[in-house]
Amino acid sequence: MASKKPLIINGEVQEVPSDAKTIADVALPSDVTSVITRDGEIVPRSRFAQVPLPQGFDANLSQTNKGRGA
Amino acid sequence: MDAHTRNVSLRFGATLYERMRAFHLAPGKAHESLSYAWARAEETAAGLRILLPDSSPYFPFSADCFTRQSAGNVQLRADVLNGMLAEFAATDFNCIVNVHDHWFAQEAHFSAVDDEDDARFDRYLREQFEPMLATYPHIGPARDIVNVSIVFAQQSLAARLTNTMHASCTAASTTAIELVTVLDNHWRTAPIVPAERTIAAVANDEERSRHAEFIPASTVNAIERVTVGLVGCGGLGSILAESLVRTGFRKFVLVDDDEIEATNLNRWQGGRLQDVGTQKAYTLAARMRGFATDVQVTAIATALDDDVALHALTGVDVLCGGVDNDAARWLLNHVSLQYMIPWFDAGVAITTAPAVDFASRYFSVLPGITGCAMCKGVDLIDHHEVVDEYADATTQRARRAAGYVIDQPLMVGTPSAYLLNQLAASSCAMEVLNYFAAWRPTATLIQKSWRADRIARADRENYAEVPSQSCALCSTYTGVGSALALPRRNRSVLSLFTSSQSPHEKEMSHG
Numbered sequence: 001m002a003s004k005k006p007l008i009i010n011g012e013v014q015e016v017p018s019d020a021k022t023i024a025d026v027a028l029p030s031d032v033t034s035v036i037t038r039d040g041e042i043v044p045r046s047r048f049a050q051v052p053l054p055q056g057f058d059a060n061l062s063q064t065n066k067g068r069g070a
Numbered sequence: 071m072d073a074h075t076r077n078v079s080l081r082f083g084a085t086l087y088e089r090m091r092a093f094h095l096a097p098g099k100a101h102e103s104l105s106y107a108w109a110r111a112e113e114t115a116a117g118l119r120i121l122l123p124d125s126s127p128y129f130p131f132s133a134d135c136f137t138r139q140s141a142g143n144v145q146l147r148a149d150v151l152n153g154m155l156a157e158f159a160a161t162d163f164n165c166i167v168n169v170h171d172h173w174f175a176q177e178a179h180f181s182a183v184d185d186e187d188d189a190r191f192d193r194y195l196r197e198q199f200e201p202m203l204a205t206y207p208h209i210g211p212a213r214d215i216v217n218v219s220i221v222f223a224q225q226s227l228a229a230r231l232t233n234t235m236h237a238s239c240t241a242a243s244t245t246a247i248e249l250v251t252v253l254d255n256h257w258r259t260a261p262i263v264p265a266e267r268t269i270a271a272v273a274n275d276e277e278r279s280r281h282a283e284f285i286p287a288s289t290v291n292a293i294e295r296v297t298v299g300l301v302g303c304g305g306l307g308s309i310l311a312e313s314l315v316r317t318g319f320r321k322f323v324l325v326d327d328d329e330i331e332a333t334n335l336n337r338w339q340g341g342r343l344q345d346v347g348t349q350k351a352y353t354l355a356a357r358m359r360g361f362a363t364d365v366q367v368t369a370i371a372t373a374l375d376d377d378v379a380l381h382a383l384t385g386v387d388v389l390c391g392g393v394d395n396d397a398a399r400w401l402l403n404h405v406s407l408q409y410m411i412p413w414f415d416a417g418v419a420i421t422t423a424p425a426v427d428f429a430s431r432y433f434s435v436l437p438g439i440t441g442c443a444m445c446k447g448v449d450l451i452d453h454h455e456v457v458d459e460y461a462d463a464t465t466q467r468a469r470r471a472a473g474y475v476i477d478q479p480l481m482v483g484t485p486s487a488y489l490l491n492q493l494a495a496s497s498c499a500m501e502v503l504n505y506f507a508a509w510r511p512t513a514t515l516i517q518k519s520w521r522a523d524r525i526a527r528a529d530r531e532n533y534a535e536v537p538s539q540s541c542a543l544c545s546t547y548t549g550v551g552s553a554l555a556l557p558r559r560n561r562s563v564l565s566l567f568t569s570s571q572s573p574h575e576k577e578m579s580h581g
Contacts (some may be wrong), residue, residue: 042093042132048153056206057156058198063137064146065187066170066221067102 077117079249083124094171102144109165111216114385123549159210178223297321299386303350305337307392313499337488391415397459416498427521430494445541
């Protein structure tokens with residue numbers, strides 16, 4: 001079990017309830033937009049979503065899906 | 071080779087590795103994230119090696135790139151993925167690395183969802199993406215794509231290769247990456263799952279028992295796992311090889327195309343009269359196998375720029391140079407940079423005027439961390455000598471014949487430099503060991519003068535040099551692998567105009 005530590009979400013310190021047993025018990029705001037990393041360089045959707053696909057490009061129609069599926 | 075039986079390793083630049091960790095394990099992070107990197111996958115003698123230098127394109131995606139992002143799941147938008155794939159297709163990168171995190175876990179493991187997603191994406195690569203490149207050259211160069219996945223957790227990472235084309239009915243299509251190296255000031259491996267194999271009961275091993283009190287078990291494990299590429303098996307290299315074996319290194323690739331001559335016996339470690347006429351690399355390998363029970367040596371008696379030698383060297387973990395010419399150092403500099411291999415070089419010189427002095431020199435190149443041999447701030451390589459070597463084989467032979475004497479090359483024959491070679495080899499071996507043990511900052515340059523009784527030592531603490539921004543080699547070649555050709559004497563443009571030898575004659579002259 002990981003030791004408890006404060007969460008900082010959108011600049012606000014969040015507490016993990018002492019009786020939290022699972023990830024689902026951690027209260028998360030629904031409007032989390034980002035976590036700022038050290039170098040702050042995050043790629044926005046517009047970086048790639050607007051790339052014109054060349055003629056003949058065989059697109060991947062599946063969504064990339066990682067994690068535990070929660 | 072079947073995907074699930076091959077050796078696969080991954081080599082990170084330290085800055086990129088820390089950037090990935092910072093993105094995926096940022097303090098306060100409470101949802102999974104996904105990022106991608108483009109890399110180069112190289113088939114080496116030691117297996118497939120994935121090169122991820124600091125300059126690798128890396129894309130940590132923001133929240134608006136996902137259709138779903140929760141504590142335990144992340145789903146990337148198809149338009150983002152396809153835009154990235156279209157740009158990837160147009161490059162010459164041959165490896166795409168997807169990275170996500172299980173930020174809530176201490177140890178990293180791929181989940182069933184990850185398994186399914188990796189297989190699905192790989193089928194797209196094999197059945198659609200690669201055939202598309204083969205059909206439409208305007209989209210990008212046709213090539214086989216290496217599909218790598220990494221998952222970070224708080225204490226470890228897991229990494230694997232997926233290739234559904236290599237899957238059999240019974241075997242999985244994934245191959246665990248067993249070694250993840252982070253190029254840093256000292257030897258560093260990322261904590262991976264499954265854990266690296268360790269060697270138990272070091273203290274009970276009689277061959278190593280006297281080291282156990284001062285060489286940590288972790289260092290012993292590391293140096294027994296790595297492969298050292300030793301280039302130059304002459305007077306200096308023969309001592310260096312023996313020093314490294316007796317220190318605990320166990321796997322070697324030796325490269326030298328020279329034979330032992332009678333004049334070498336005054337300095338060739340362990341050389342005997344009956345060894346005259348034998349290949350230095352083969353004879354040294356035979357001696358090394360007798361030093362310990364588990365020494366593994368591959369001896370290659372060809373020129374350094376021979377295909378066989380270079381293929382073997384691109385798969386080693388550490389390069390050691392005991393060469394006697396700067397053209398070889400120039401090539402080693404390229405191998406080190408292009409394949410992200412730390413390189414430790416030893417050299418000696420005897421001057422006779424105004425008075426005899428015995429000088430030794432050591433330097434190291436840590437690609438992406440230090441300057442390379444051409445941008446260190448001190449002249450380590452005589453560029454004119456390199457040009458001569460690559461342009462004119464006759465000049466090369468004359469320079470080699472001059473031996474160690476640098477101030478009167480045409481007047482004094484090769485001296486008996488055994489004592490000086492011992493000094494230089496000892497210094498180099500000590501620094502190689504320190505690179506793994508991290509007792510003190512890694513030395514980047516050491517110069518010793520016997521007459522002046524002077525030792526000048528620069529290391530990562532007192533002179534933390536970095537690759538020069540104006541260095542064309544560091545900026546262009548670091549981590550490119552075989553995407554850019556290594557320098558080759560017989561293939562240089564200049565040699566085509568300055569030599570009338572046939573390729574066969576050239577090979578004979580170097581062999």
